[in-house]
Amino acid sequence: MTTQSERNNTRPLIGIDVGGTKIEAVLVTGDGTIEHAVRIPTRRGAAHVVEDVCAIARDVAGGRPRDVAAVGIGIPGQVDPGTGRIANLVNLDIETLELGRLVADELGIPVHVENDVNAAAVGAAHLLTGTDGTADASDGTVALLNFGTGLASGIIIDGVIRHGASGAAGEIGHIPIDPNRFDCPCGQRGCLETVCSGPGVARLWPAGGHDAMTDLIIHAAQGEPDACRALGIVRHAIGDVIQIIAQTLDPRLIILTGGMTRTGEPLLRVIREELETRESVCPFLAGLRFADRLRLAPANEPIGALGAALAVYARSR
Amino acid sequence: MTTQSERNNTRPLIGIDVGGTKIEAVLVTGDGTIEHAVRIPTRRGAAHVVEDVCAIARDVAGGRPRDVAAVGIGIPGQVDPGTGRIANLVNLDIETLELGRLVADELGIPVHVENDVNAAAVGAAHLLTGTDGTADASDGTVALLNFGTGLASGIIIDGVIRHGASGAAGEIGHIPIDPNRFDCPCGQRGCLETVCSGPGVARLWPAGGHDAMTDLIIHAAQGEPDACRALGIVRHAIGDVIQIIAQTLDPRLIILTGGMTRTGEPLLRVIREELETRESVCPFLAGLRFADRLRLAPANEPIGALGAALAVYARSR
Numbered sequence: 001m002t003t004q005s006e007r008n009n010t011r012p013l014i015g016i017d018v019g020g021t022k023i024e025a026v027l028v029t030g031d032g033t034i035e036h037a038v039r040i041p042t043r044r045g046a047a048h049v050v051e052d053v054c055a056i057a058r059d060v061a062g063g064r065p066r067d068v069a070a071v072g073i074g075i076p077g078q079v080d081p082g083t084g085r086i087a088n089l090v091n092l093d094i095e096t097l098e099l100g101r102l103v104a105d106e107l108g109i110p111v112h113v114e115n116d117v118n119a120a121a122v123g124a125a126h127l128l129t130g131t132d133g134t135a136d137a138s139d140g141t142v143a144l145l146n147f148g149t150g151l152a153s154g155i156i157i158d159g160v161i162r163h164g165a166s167g168a169a170g171e172i173g174h175i176p177i178d179p180n181r182f183d184c185p186c187g188q189r190g191c192l193e194t195v196c197s198g199p200g201v202a203r204l205w206p207a208g209g210h211d212a213m214t215d216l217i218i219h220a221a222q223g224e225p226d227a228c229r230a231l232g233i234v235r236h237a238i239g240d241v242i243q244i245i246a247q248t249l250d251p252r253l254i255i256l257t258g259g260m261t262r263t264g265e266p267l268l269r270v271i272r273e274e275l276e277t278r279e280s281v282c283p284f285l286a287g288l289r290f291a292d293r294l295r296l297a298p299a300n301e302p303i304g305a306l307g308a309a310l311a312v313y314a315r316s317r
Numbered sequence: 318m319t320t321q322s323e324r325n326n327t328r329p330l331i332g333i334d335v336g337g338t339k340i341e342a343v344l345v346t347g348d349g350t351i352e353h354a355v356r357i358p359t360r361r362g363a364a365h366v367v368e369d370v371c372a373i374a375r376d377v378a379g380g381r382p383r384d385v386a387a388v389g390i391g392i393p394g395q396v397d398p399g400t401g402r403i404a405n406l407v408n409l410d411i412e413t414l415e416l417g418r419l420v421a422d423e424l425g426i427p428v429h430v431e432n433d434v435n436a437a438a439v440g441a442a443h444l445l446t447g448t449d450g451t452a453d454a455s456d457g458t459v460a461l462l463n464f465g466t467g468l469a470s471g472i473i474i475d476g477v478i479r480h481g482a483s484g485a486a487g488e489i490g491h492i493p494i495d496p497n498r499f500d501c502p503c504g505q506r507g508c509l510e511t512v513c514s515g516p517g518v519a520r521l522w523p524a525g526g527h528d529a530m531t532d533l534i535i536h537a538a539q540g541e542p543d544a545c546r547a548l549g550i551v552r553h554a555i556g557d558v559i560q561i562i563a564q565t566l567d568p569r570l571i572i573l574t575g576g577m578t579r580t581g582e583p584l585l586r587v588i589r590e591e592l593e594t595r596e597s598v599c600p601f602l603a604g605l606r607f608a609d610r611l612r613l614a615p616a617n618e619p620i621g622a623l624g625a626a627l628a629v630y631a632r633s634r
């Protein structure tokens with residue numbers, strides 16, 4: 001953890017988002033402005049990941065990484081922010097890796113490692129500050145929903161990234177909702193992730209190609225029965241996800257991101273319709289106005305890398 | 318809100334829990350010890366509630382309420398802890414009431430009003446401190462699940478009562494899970510509360526009398542098919558509630574209370590079996606060990622009144 005005096009440091013930060021297909025890095029000033037951004041393809045394996053993270057850090061810092069105050073890394077899998085250790089990163093062929101220590105040793109500057117969804121929540125909350133009238137990103141509760149390869153939530157409460165007692169806070173993808181729905185690789189049946197994720201939508205709408213959600217919405221809008229049925233399943237599951245996160249945490253902002261949401265506004269309209277349908281029968285729900293709290297994460301901003309940088313100074317529990 | 322200097326005040330506090338059938342009051346020392354407790358039946362209507370709250374406060378303070386530092390009141394319905402105003406307390410025939418202001422004017426001491434489930438969470442967390450190895454009640458996340466007339470959760474994070482952006486944090490009772498299940502008076506269908514509540518169990522097991530849950534468990538243990546079927550629905554819904562709250566917040570303690578739980582240990586065994594069944598197919602879930610975090614709220618302690626007193630000094634967001 002960093003101290004308040006370090007926080008007052010005005011030196012820039014590096015933020016790095018390690019994804020399944022690309023690694024993205026940004027150089028960020030003390031006030032959260034992105035000065036420079038770099039992107040490289042991901043290579044699998046622990047040695048490659050450490051090497052590539054160090055290389056992109058040097059690159060984004062113009063060859064002078066020691067001029068920055070610290071490096072923040074966001075990465076999938078099980079992350080221990082206290083030690084910088086990661087585990088079970090199946091997509092990158094990594095069982096365990098002392099990512100934080102190895103990168104810090106190599107670059108000679110402090111490194112903070114955070115789960116990628118939590119980092120994205122920090123970055124998106126920073127960029128969306130003010131869109132709900134709140135002037136301070138660290139005020140109140142913000143939940144980011146990542147509809148990606150899987151489904152998970154990043155939860156920021158009063159500026160503190162909440163990991164929970166065992167690091168499982170926000171692991172809503174494996175809440176089983178409908179026991180008659182699909183088998184989940186986790187062993188349960190009907191997990192929200194089996195529908196609310198890129199692969200989930202692709203399974204329901206295999207004709208949709210690499211952006212099944214967009215294709216599905218187009219065909220449903222044309223009244224095709226199969227598409228309407230499939231979209232009905234997806235929008236119902238998204239409605240469940242939103243009610244679960246919103247009625248548990250009552251966040252002021254619910255931010256949607258991940259590959260499944262790249263459709264953008266048309267998907268947001270589908271979700272709003274689903275919420276309106278639910279609200280039409282329930283004054284309690286209507287009064288909570290969850291639709292007003294929904295935001296798409298900025299589509300062309302590196303929220304993961306930005307958030308990884310800002311997470312260096314965010315308190316994390 | 319009270320200040321740190323007030324918190325250091327060693328004068329006792331009064332805590333009052335206003336329930337549908339009884340009002341309970343405790344006199345609590347600065348270190349959270351209950352010195353004296355009083356109980357009276359509840360009378361409906363705003364004037365009666367104010368009158369009875371003031372009377373029980375005087376009574377529990379030995380006729381000298383001005384010797385105490387403050388009064389904390391826990392009460393159902395919509396509560397604004399900032400103003401002490403309550404609304405929509407249908408069970409007590411109250412539409413709106415400036416409860417905090419009226420009681421403070423009458424007694425001449427500060428009054429803090431809190432939602433009853435949140436107050437119970439504070440009280441139970443205080444009494445259960447140490448049962449999971451945590452020495453400080455204000456460390457980490459504690460969720461109390463109240464299976465009463467309705468279903469709701471009280472959420473305490475690092476000692477702060479979390480209300481959410483619109484006061485709806487913990488309102489999990491009206492998350493609809495199975496659209497083929499029961500109509501809910503809220504207008505939705507399949508709300509968790511339609512099963513996980515005293516009235517919900519009583520509807521599934523009408524032969525069970527005033528403690529349907531206990532009777533249901535006894536008959537299911539004897540292998541009666543109808544009881545096994547009804548208990549299957551209840552334990553499945555409780556499992557859903559626990560996964561929703563635990564995978565969203567990852568609390569260190571999940572405390573069960575409310576009339577439906579008065580069965581005690583036999584119910585806890587049923588819930589543990591349900592979680593074991595779920596864990597048997599899912600290593601991810603098994604690794605989270607939610608069953609180890611479950612606690613019954615202390616059965617013979619006035620957790621609502623105690624928590625209302627302690628909530629006077631708890632930060633509330």
